Amino acid sequence: MATTPAAPESARTTGPVTDADGPPPSAPSGRARSAWERLPVVARTAIFALAFAVIGILIANGISRYRDFQLAEIAAYLVAVAGLTVLTGLNGQISLGHGALMAVGAYCAAVLLLHAHLPLVVVLLLSALAGGVAGVLVGAVAARLRGPYLAGATLALAVGLPEIPKNYKYFGRDEGLTINPPLPPGWLGTNAPIERWGAYICIIGAAVTLFLLANLSRGRVGRNFRAVRDDEIAASLAGISVPRTQILAFTVSAACAGLAGGLLALVTPTVGPGGFSLALSIQLLVAIVIGGMGNLPGAVLGSIVLVYLPSWATSISNGVGLSKQIGANLALAIFGGMLIVVMLAFPGGIAAAVRRTWWALTSRRRPATTIPAGP
């Protein structure tokens, strides 16, 4: 299935689907396909992922340590946001609990790094696995719930799960666990800052995740996700198991959140209950809406906003001299405001808006109207 050109199917889907699909292929099918279009999806997405990693690493090399740290954070959050955008945008399930699933991955990575001597790759894979296992459990429940009930159930997860480690010395209680961040390997140079190595790891993690998700969403699995999202009855008549598809979507998405948590644990390098509050789960959701649901490049934008907005808000409130009580909540207020503005002005998210503007400027053909996907 992977070799099927993306064009015919993405033309029919309603949402702003997956990767940066150029304008909908309304061009007559008689037009000869270029060499690029004849490449299999796997090759194309691999090229994009590679380009993403190379550009990310080039950026990481040119910036200060603190910016490297922020870049690493962006890449780590991107993994979670990309996973969530697939769940919500492609499969139509909402999750307010992804912050908690990140906590599962983060604690898993921290415990493994503290008590077991495993290669970093294995630790990260196990974080993703831990997130995925949690995802199967949550997904099984989620598949029985719809709309606000699903939101409520996952909300309970976001509120409840971070409370658990507070009760166990093993998880460091309120203080959390502090790990030794991985040291940069020798080939990075003797003075390479630890933050840059962290950024490398996170960028590569994000590139791999984006590659896998892009392929998944273009293949049969992705089509099943969308079929279930658009009409469950029609999907089941077509032979798709609705609950199984929903659980699978939740599992994939939760594994991404677990990996994101593991990556974040490496760069922070502390894992505590305070880092995975309900606010984080909501911010992840805001990030996918801002970026455009189901839209992977949009997830990049959403993650940038997620990381930068709080520090911008702090600078603004310090600059204007707002009271600390207001300043501490300014970022959340701006998130809320952005959410409203984006939903009203660009329902397909900022990435879709940028794309539409681009087409409007460069093409006489009108792109198909984008309808926000999901619930």
Added chain:
Amino acid sequence: MNARRLAAIAAGTALLASACGSSGGSSSNAAGGGGASAPGVTATSITIGSHQPLTGPAAPGYSEIAPATAALFAYVNAKGGVDGRKITYNYQDDAYNPSQTSTVVRKLVEQDGVFAILNGLGTPTHQQVQPFLNSNKVPDLFVASGCVCWNQPKQYPWTTGYQTNYAIEGRILGQYIAQNMAGQKVGYLLQNDDVGQGGKQGLDTELKPADVVSQQSYDVSALTSGLGTQMSKLQQAGAQVVVGFAIPAAFALAELAAAQIGYHPQFVVSSIAADPYTMGGLLQSFSKGAAGASLLNGVITASYLPSFTDTSNPWTTLFKKIHDQYDAKNPFDANTIFGMSVGYNFVQLLQKAGKNLTRQSLLDAVNSADLQGPGLLPLTFSPTDHRGYEGEQMAKIQDGNLTAFGPVYKATETGPITTYTGPQATPPANF
């Protein structure tokens, strides 16, 4: 299609690049530890940073500390600064949330390029950044917490404590109970982290195990549900004395919960929750005006700094003058005294480190420090002792006043408790 698709990706990455790069350039001189010139220091300025609970559960009272320190620096700056350098105190809110602390401190060190971190507040919070600061060789001085963990000069040579640590404080409070309330049943109320653990360690050294009838604890994150359960259990166990190692909000909740069930033990509390002004305000706001500072009458505590209500103390008078000039919008209370004492002792360290200021020269100054300042006893450090103040005087709260009594005791976590008989410093005439 291909060109457009590529262009869309390019636009996205360009945006990423500009977002990361635009402000990245401004910080090229910020990072880096050691070296010939010290980060955060110029011929005319020193920038230091801190993380403080300006909002969140520990904000009541503690949020006044950093503004008081900043006021003292403003006073020093108005007189020309230290060696011609004016001090900028860049303190940031971490809401007493350990996860925020690491972000805030990383930004201060790597982005804002501060010379040192001063008086970072909180045990669970500061523990998150102690390894980071030490591996980057950033002076991490006068941590605002009585955890014994700041005194690990071998592993963490750049970190020092400030206040008398909880273990020593526990010993001094425990000794007082053993001597003056002999035979009474004692209950503990402990914060569920190193605050409570340190206090318990000291108390257990001085009290007979048979006298301790109940030990209750709470999580800071669970304070919203009150301390009713803990106080009932202490009452049921028949504790006549309740010793608290708790933050102000928690101790206020404990007082209220006890009053509600008609339980009136003798309260003995750590100095961190013994500011009558903060406590009175908390009691009033938690009880919606039904209770107030009168609940605090008779509470026993201990102190290593002069009382803010002792107008005969020259330090209190000096700090009140600075407060009225530079910090008038905040109340004048024990937190003010604490913040200004931190500032004063830090200025003493800078003077000692001299004109050729580097991170190493500051650390050298710390390791031979014998600072005669506002403290009831000198603040001393050595290469093997990074505790901070090592003693306290007993004190009592009555009608909003914090009044010290008895001798100033000197102790460490083990060994005998002695009496400090040295001189009390007075502010220099030119300060």
